Amino acid sequence: MKKLAILSTLLVASTAFAAAPKDTLVYQWSSDIPTLDPAATYDTGSGAIVENLYETLLTYKGASISQLEGLLGTKWTVSNAGKTYTFDLRKNVKFHSGNAMTCTDAEYSFERMLVTNEGSSANYIIAESLLGTGANANDDKTITWARIDRAVECNSAGQLVFTLPKTDPTFLARLAYTGFAVVDSKYAIGLGEWSGKEADWKAWVGKDLTNSKLDKAPSGTGAYKFVREDANAFLATAFDGYWGKKPALKNVIFQRVDEIAARQQAFLRGDADIIEGGGRATDTAQLKGKPGVTWVDDLPNVAATALFMNQNITDKGTLGSGKLDGKGIPANFFSDVNVRRAFSYAFNYQQYITDFQKGAGKQRTTLMPDTFPGYDAKVKKYTYNRAQATAYFKKAWGGQVWKNGFVLTAFYRDGSAAAQTIAEILKREVEAINPKFKVNVSAKQWSEMVASGNEGKNPLISIGWAPDFADADNFMYTFYSSNGYYAKRSSWKDASVDKWLEQTRATTNTAERNRLYSLVANRAYEQASHILIPAGVNYSFFRDTIVGAGKANYNPMISFTLGTYWKELSKK
Amino acid sequence: MFNFIVRRLLQIPVVMLVLSIMIVGLTQLLTPEQRAAPYIRTEQQAARIEQIIESRGLRDSFPVQYGRWLSSTLQGDLGYSRASGDDVIDTIRERLPATIELTILTAIPIMLIGIWLGTLAALHKDKFLDQVIRVFVVFGYSLPTFVLGILLLAVFYAYFNVLPGAGQVSVLNQFALGDLRRYTGMLSIDAMLNGRWDIAWDVIRHMILPALTLITVLSAQIVKVMRNNMLEALTSDYVRTARAKGLSDRVVNGKHARRNALLSIITLAGFLIIGLLGGSLITETIFAYPGVGQWVVQAALQTDLAAVLGFAMMSAVVVVVVSTIVDILYGVVDPRVRFD
Numbered sequence: 001m002k003k004l005a006i007l008s009t010l011l012v013a014s015t016a017f018a019a020a021p022k023d024t025l026v027y028q029w030s031s032d033i034p035t036l037d038p039a040a041t042y043d044t045g046s047g048a049i050v051e052n053l054y055e056t057l058l059t060y061k062g063a064s065i066s067q068l069e070g071l072l073g074t075k076w077t078v079s080n081a082g083k084t085y086t087f088d089l090r091k092n093v094k095f096h097s098g099n100a101m102t103c104t105d106a107e108y109s110f111e112r113m114l115v116t117n118e119g120s121s122a123n124y125i126i127a128e129s130l131l132g133t134g135a136n137a138n139d140d141k142t143i144t145w146a147r148i149d150r151a152v153e154c155n156s157a158g159q160l161v162f163t164l165p166k167t168d169p170t171f172l173a174r175l176a177y178t179g180f181a182v183v184d185s186k187y188a189i190g191l192g193e194w195s196g197k198e199a200d201w202k203a204w205v206g207k208d209l210t211n212s213k214l215d216k217a218p219s220g221t222g223a224y225k226f227v228r229e230d231a232n233a234f235l236a237t238a239f240d241g242y243w244g245k246k247p248a249l250k251n252v253i254f255q256r257v258d259e260i261a262a263r264q265q266a267f268l269r270g271d272a273d274i275i276e277g278g279g280r281a282t283d284t285a286q287l288k289g290k291p292g293v294t295w296v297d298d299l300p301n302v303a304a305t306a307l308f309m310n311q312n313i314t315d316k317g318t319l320g321s322g323k324l325d326g327k328g329i330p331a332n333f334f335s336d337v338n339v340r341r342a343f344s345y346a347f348n349y350q351q352y353i354t355d356f357q358k359g360a361g362k363q364r365t366t367l368m369p370d371t372f373p374g375y376d377a378k379v380k381k382y383t384y385n386r387a388q389a390t391a392y393f394k395k396a397w398g399g400q401v402w403k404n405g406f407v408l409t410a411f412y413r414d415g416s417a418a419a420q421t422i423a424e425i426l427k428r429e430v431e432a433i434n435p436k437f438k439v440n441v442s443a444k445q446w447s448e449m450v451a452s453g454n455e456g457k458n459p460l461i462s463i464g465w466a467p468d469f470a471d472a473d474n475f476m477y478t479f480y481s482s483n484g485y486y487a488k489r490s491s492w493k494d495a496s497v498d499k500w501l502e503q504t505r506a507t508t509n510t511a512e513r514n515r516l517y518s519l520v521a522n523r524a525y526e527q528a529s530h531i532l533i534p535a536g537v538n539y540s541f542f543r544d545t546i547v548g549a550g551k552a553n554y555n556p557m558i559s560f561t562l563g564t565y566w567k568e569l570s571k572k
Numbered sequence: 573m574f575n576f577i578v579r580r581l582l583q584i585p586v587v588m589l590v591l592s593i594m595i596v597g598l599t600q601l602l603t604p605e606q607r608a609a610p611y612i613r614t615e616q617q618a619a620r621i622e623q624i625i626e627s628r629g630l631r632d633s634f635p636v637q638y639g640r641w642l643s644s645t646l647q648g649d650l651g652y653s654r655a656s657g658d659d660v661i662d663t664i665r666e667r668l669p670a671t672i673e674l675t676i677l678t679a680i681p682i683m684l685i686g687i688w689l690g691t692l693a694a695l696h697k698d699k700f701l702d703q704v705i706r707v708f709v710v711f712g713y714s715l716p717t718f719v720l721g722i723l724l725l726a727v728f729y730a731y732f733n734v735l736p737g738a739g740q741v742s743v744l745n746q747f748a749l750g751d752l753r754r755y756t757g758m759l760s761i762d763a764m765l766n767g768r769w770d771i772a773w774d775v776i777r778h779m780i781l782p783a784l785t786l787i788t789v790l791s792a793q794i795v796k797v798m799r800n801n802m803l804e805a806l807t808s809d810y811v812r813t814a815r816a817k818g819l820s821d822r823v824v825n826g827k828h829a830r831r832n833a834l835l836s837i838i839t840l841a842g843f844l845i846i847g848l849l850g851g852s853l854i855t856e857t858i859f860a861y862p863g864v865g866q867w868v869v870q871a872a873l874q875t876d877l878a879a880v881l882g883f884a885m886m887s888a889v890v891v892v893v894v895s896t897i898v899d900i901l902y903g904v905v906d907p908r909v910r911f912d
Contacts (some may be wrong), residue, residue, distance in 0.1 A: 042617060118623075118627060124620065211659070231663075231667050232739065255739055259857060261722045261726075262737060454618075
């Protein structure tokens with residue numbers, strides 16, 4: 001007993017009661033950090049860090065996603081009918097290594113992206129603009145060194161010049177992407193990265209940079225520089241040689257804590273300033289309103305989710321009988337607009353918002369964020385209406401659907417509660433309309449879903465999209481064009497829509513682009529191209545000692561959970 | 573004895589080879605798309621799945637894929653782990669010492685508590701003390717590790733704040749770790765060797781809760797086996813003979829009964845240590861303890877093949893080495909066992 005008392009005393013006496021220090025930002029999360037090389041960064045975990053160690057030519061102005069401002073690029077001019085962009089680069093900028101940043105570094109950085117352009121990287125996004133294709137030189141033999149070299153050059157005045165093969169109104173928005181940052185070329189070459197010369201470019205084509213030398217020892221121009229990374233912690237410290245305003249927080253620590261309960265305890269004790277939450281329901285119940293916690297709600301959500309109704313199902317195994325005989329569906333079941341409208345009216349949007357999103361959800365008119373330029377709030381949207389759904393089902397396929405019924409399978413991504421809920425709501429509502437209607441709900445693994453989706457095998461599936469850059473094109477073309485990434489998921493093809501979307505890519509006139517996007521949105525409503533799933537409302541929470549975070553500073557295009565760069569934060 | 577050890581060590585490459593063929597062979601049951609999944613985190617990356625499959629040779633035949641893995645392994649390159657964001661070999665080098673550290677802290681108390689309580693329970697069979705110990709055994713056996721871990725965190729960290737929470741070292745000491753010269757990779761020991769007793773104490777305090785979790789759960793297994801062994805030994809002929817010779821209870825119980833009861837405990841201890849060195853998956857995950865267990869959980873969840881293979885190779889070495897030590901100890905405790 002005596003020994004126990006002594007031990008307890010010793011433990012208590014030595015307790016640090018270590019609330020996070022005032023000059024240190026402590027963030028606990030469960031993500032891994034796959035890479036610290038910007039040219040391989042294509043996930044939130046890496047992005048949240050890379051965006052603070054490195055800098056891009058352009059960034060978003062405060063919380064705006066439509067206004068860009070210079071970061072390493074101070075001024076730019078557009079010429080040659082929107083095909084040439086000339087950037088003045090910021091002077092007196094130093095890398096963490098001590099090297100001065102020059103135009104050569106910027107040229108090297110972009111050429112490195114175009115040369116490597118490995119499949120899991122984001123480099124295809126910049127390649128699309130600069131080379132007219134998202135492919136690398138292994139996949140597209142027309143890509144030569146000369147073509148890459150011509151796309152990005154430094155002129156005699158030390159300006160960075162981009163030469164595009166054709167007009168691209170999204171180019172500036174693309175440049176703000178975290179991964180398109182300027183790296184320290186001298187330092188990188190010294191570490192053993194690509195030499196930046198034609199001599200060895202071929203050897204680097206398609207190379208995965210996730211585990212590159214720069215990943216191990218990054219050197220950017222950002223306000224924070226890398227200190228150390230070990231199994232469970234990432235450490236950065238304010239860079240004394242930063243060209244901008246000196247950050248208020250000296251240190252930043254990311255601690256990996258997989259267990260949500262452990263994170264919550266650390267957060268409530270003040271040992272962590274910010275943590276990765278467990279979803280709205282959990283966070284509201286466990287953390288909202290607790291002492292020392294600041295809760296910010298109604299934040300913009302820049303993801304979009306749709307239920308795809310595939311008009312050309314290529315997997316016979318999902319069709320049952322393959323006929324409208326009550327035992328299956330034909331492969332082109334959804335090609336009848338009446339079927340699509342019926343399903344659009346049958347989905348209970350409000351129930352999804354109430355039950356799954358806990359009231360924090362919003363229906364949109366188009367498959368793009370309502371905060372993006374080009375979003376038209378006046379476009380009509382479908383509402384849950386069983387009478388209308390019934391009416392359209394009766395019209396569909398000349399009355400055959402109503403008379404014979406059908407059996408179809410709705411797939412969802414295994415592990416996604418949202419996707420499962422969507423499929424189950426639809427099943428219940430559709431089956432309630434006519435006892436002959438049967439919707440089976442089935443889970444698919446992520447990889448399987450991707451593969452089958454690319455081949456157009458899924459009859460009905462819900463999929464989301466998060467933006468790479470803040471331009472409507474990133475959503476509208478993706479979802480609605482028959483050349484877009486999701487074309488095979490829905491097999492929806494509309495000649496007018498295709499024409500309008502190509503026109504949006506050929507003009508830099510914002511008003512004209514917005515007009516065309518409205519046309520697309522109205523047409524998509526009229527044709528019931530997809531079922532638009534309500535978007536959740538974002539929120540964040542942090543210790544009340546944090547200053548500089550909140551709605552006014554929240555930019556959804558920034559990876560870090562507070563939607564702001566670390567350099568904007570301080571603690572009281 | 574020497575020949576026996578050499579023979580055992582020669583088994584290591586054979587075990588590793590068979591194991592690697594089995595694991596790589598099993599992965600061939602997955603489609604190339606499923607094996608490409610670890611490289612895909614976003615829809616955008618999914619769009620380029622074919623390029624990912626192509627660039628990694630995931631459609632190549634099994635012999636080609638295995639040959640590629642074996643060739644790089646023989647050059648000391650176990651591949652890149654997506655889960656740790658580092659080379660597999662570097663990940664093991666970084667994380668194994670932390671697991672060994674936790675093993676050192678827990679293995680001895682597990683054995684001592686297990687043997688002591690097991691002996692006590694047997695000597696007080698069906699009495700109050702035996703009942704209490706049996707309740708502890710049931711508690712240790714039945715309480716899931718993650719429940720116990722979270723419970724200990726809630727009590728000692730969140731409520732009383734007498735012990736630190738998750739992690740291996742406090743925030744205040746995180747930056748100082750970079751200045752430490754590393755000798756063993758075991759943070760508490762290295763801190764002591766650097767004269768940083770404050771950090772060493774901090775690290776040890778961070779290990780108390782995970783250790784307590786493991787001790788509670790694992791010593792219960794030793795108690796149960798030890799109790800049964802002791803009960804069997806106490807009714808054996810040689811114990812009866814020892815009592816008839818007029819030896820004291822202490823000598824009979826300690827020297828004659830307990831020594832024989834310990835034989836199977838050595839084997840069990842070997843298994844426990846193999847388990848601990850393989851990483852305490854759930855405990856390390858809950859307490860954000862940076863050992864191999866935490867890593868392998870992440871790797872398994874991400875279908876990180878390189879990591880799983882690397883972990884299997886490491887486990888093969890651990891199993892063979894620990895089994896050899898256990899067999900040698902057997903020979904020491906029981907002179908009837910001979911190796912050569």
